[in-house]
Amino acid sequence: MKLIKAVINPYKLDSVRESLSELGDFGLTVSEVKGYGRQKGQHEIYRGAEYEISFVPKVSLEIAIADEMVDRVVALIVEQAKTGKIGDGKIFILPLEEVIRIRTSETGDDAL
Ligand SMILES: Nc1ncnc2c1ncn2[C@@H]1O[C@H](COP(=O)(O)OP(=O)(O)OP(=O)(O)O)[C@@H](O)[C@H]1O
Ligand SMILES: [Mg+2]
Secondary structure, rough: OOEEEEEEEEEHHHHHHHHHHOOOOOOOOEEEEOOOOOOOOOOEEEEOOOOOOOEEEEEEEEEEEEHHHHHHHHHHHHHHHHOOOOOOEEEEEEOOOOOOOOOOOOOHHHOO
C-alpha cells in the first residue's frame, strides 16, 4: 500500500475528485494548506492576483491505495491538475505500513 499526498491548486480539486471517484471507491482526505515550492511563492498568481507573501494557498489530498493503483492515480492527478505553469503542485508517494478500518477491524487492502 502507498499513501499518495498531492498538493494541488484549490481550483483543481473538483475535477481531480470527480476523476478519482470514477476510478474507484477509495476514500480521500482533503486539507487546506499553504506552502511554497522553489520560487518561494513569488510570481504565483492566485485568483487573478499575484501573491506578494511567501505562502500560497493550496489543497493537500491524502489517498491510501493498493500498490497496483498508484500509477493510475498519479497519472489522473497530473492530468487533471496540470496547467503547465509554476505552482501546479507536487505529488509525494509514501510507503504505507498498515491501515485499520475501525468499525470492522479489517486491515491492509481490505481496509482501504
Ligand atoms: N519540497 C517540498 N516539500 C514540501 N512541500 C512542497 C515541496 N515543494 C512543493 N511543495 C508544496 O507544493 C506546493 C506546490 O509547489 P510547486 O508546484 O510550486 O513546486 P515547485 O517545485 O516550485 O514546481 P514549479 O516550478 O512547477 O512551481 C507548494 O506550495 C508546497 O505546499
Ligand atoms: Mg513553484
